[in-house]
Amino acid sequence: MKQYSLLAPAKINLYLEIVGDRSDGFHELVMILQSIDLADRVEIKPAGRQTIHLHCNHSHLSDPQTNLAYRAAAFMRDRYLDQFNHHGGVDITLEKNIPIAAGLAGGSADAAAVLVGLNSLWELGLTQPELQDLAAELGSDVPFCVAGGTAIATGRGEQLDFIRGYSGMWVVLGKHKSLEVSTPWAYTTYRHQFGKTYKEPEEFSDQVKRVESGELVEAIAKENSNAIAQHLHNDLEEVVLPAYPEVAKLREAFKQSNALGTMMSGSGPTVFGLCESQKQAQTVKKQVAEQMADPDLQLWVTSFVSQGIAVGT
Numbered sequence: 001m002k003q004y005s006l007l008a009p010a011k012i013n014l015y016l017e018i019v020g021d022r023s024d025g026f027h028e029l030v031m032i033l034q035s036i037d038l039a040d041r042v043e044i045k046p047a048g049r050q051t052i053h054l055h056c057n058h059s060h061l062s063d064p065q066t067n068l069a070y071r072a073a074a075f076m077r078d079r080y081l082d083q084f085n086h087h088g089g090v091d092i093t094l095e096k097n098i099p100i101a102a103g104l105a106g107g108s109a110d111a112a113a114v115l116v117g118l119n120s121l122w123e124l125g126l127t128q129p130e131l132q133d134l135a136a137e138l139g140s141d142v143p144f145c146v147a148g149g150t151a152i153a154t155g156r157g158e159q160l161d162f163i164r165g166y167s168g169m170w171v172v173l174g175k176h177k178s179l180e181v182s183t184p185w186a187y188t189t190y191r192h193q194f195g196k197t198y199k200e201p202e203e204f205s206d207q208v209k210r211v212e213s214g215e216l217v218e219a220i221a222k223e224n225s226n227a228i229a230q231h232l233h234n235d236l237e238e239v240v241l242p243a244y245p246e247v248a249k250l251r252e253a254f255k256q257s258n259a260l261g262t263m264m265s266g267s268g269p270t271v272f273g274l275c276e277s278q279k280q281a282q283t284v285k286k287q288v289a290e291q292m293a294d295p296d297l298q299l300w301v302t303s304f305v306s307q308g309i310a311v312g313t
Contacts, residue, residue, distance in 0.1 A: 003045030004117045007310045008109035009035045009148055010098045011141070012171065012265040012272055015216055016234040018190055019207045020198035026140075026156040027187055028204050030211045032220075033141075033157075035148035036171055038302040040098050040110055042069065044117035047089035052077065056094040069094055072111035072138055076118045079134070083122040090121065099298065101180035103266030104173075105141040109309075112145035116309040132160070148308020150220060154208050161212070165306055166223040170281040172259065173300040174250050174288055175270040181240055181247075186267035189239045229261025229274045240268045247271060250292065257287040278303070 015032035022028050047053055054070045065071075069092055077084045092114060098106030115135055119126045126134070128147055135142035140157035150165030191198075199207055211217070219227035241248040247264060250271045254262035258280060259273030273288070275281040281301045289299055 002121060004120055004311055006042045006113040006117050007039040008042055008113040009037065009039040009305055009308060010104040010106055010109060011035050011144060013234060014232055016236060018235045019204055029157055030208050031153040031157060032216060033144050033151050033153050035305045035308055036302045037305045038098055038300055040106060041095040042110055042113040042117065043093040044121055045091050046087065047091045049089050051089040054092045058096045068107040069110040069114050072114035073118065075138060076115065080122065080124060083124060087122045099175050102175050102270040103268045104270055105145055108139050108141035109145040111138050111142050113309050116146060116311060120311060146308050149306045152212055165304065166220055167304045167306050168223060169225055169304045170275040170278055171302050172273045172275065172281050172284045173270055173302065175298050176246050176296045177298050178296050179246055179269045181244060181268040183267040186236050186240055190236060193239060225276045226260055232261050232263040234263050236267050237264050240264060244269060253288045253291040256291060257284045259284045
């Protein structure tokens with residue numbers, strides 16, 4: 001009986017710029033995405049019955065209607081019904097290590113893992129680009145999570161230009177366990193406050209080219225840790241930090257530490273600090289923990305990785 005164990009890495013945003021409004025109601029974005037070595041584990045095996053069953057070590061994610069991993073399996077069942085009927089249903093066991101509602105694409109990574117796992121389990125023979133096309137129907141971050149590594153993401157985040165990354169950097173992540181930030185709220189609030197500065201659709205491509213040829217991409221290509229840290233950027237900090245003083249305080253704690261640079265990831269509330277070595281990262285983690293002295297604060301030390309979903313048997 002075939003079964004698959006998959007690692008689903010989280011991601012951070014090294015760059016997030018909101019360019020303007022799209023005709024589909026989403027924002028036109030330019031982002032630089034980076035996979036990190038903090039990962040969920042997703043186990044997929046035949047169920048012996050025509051059903052999809054989800055097991056999760058986090059009760060908050062046990063509802064099939066809201067769990068992206070379950071929704072990905074249901075999506076593949078509906079898209080490839082003949083293969084589902086032939087191979088039967090699946091049991092999915094989700095071991096959550098990526099914090100929930102953290103701006104780290106944990107749910108998207110789980111969905112990507114299910115797509116990759118079912119492609120193998122049901123012998124669909126889909127290529128990575130084909131999987132990414134399917135992933136785009138599930139969510140904006142899911143296509144990146146399939147392949148992982150380092151990429152310039154445009155459109156609503158689903159259009160990807162993968163670039164050679166730099167796996168030599170370490171990351172310290174910090175998140176208040178009880179704190180969540182609504183992604184729709186963050187983008188809607190940004191639109192209300194800064195919509196007058198949005199570019200027109202005919203200007204979108206020029207903005208993309210500017211980032212593609214910009215200093216952060218150059219710093220990544222040259223594996224220049226200090227330059228990477230100096231050119232971090234996230235437009236959503238403009239609305240999240242004033243509204244969530246705990247996130248602002250955490251960011252300041254990282255700034256006062258020995259981290260090379262610090263920023264909020266995505267719509268938050270996770271804040272990260274970049275470091276050149278594991279030793280430096282452990283020092284930063286200790287410094288931030290001492291400054292904050294908050295039992296609700298969780299901290300992780302991780303690193304950049306060059307791939308997305310990794311499959312084992």
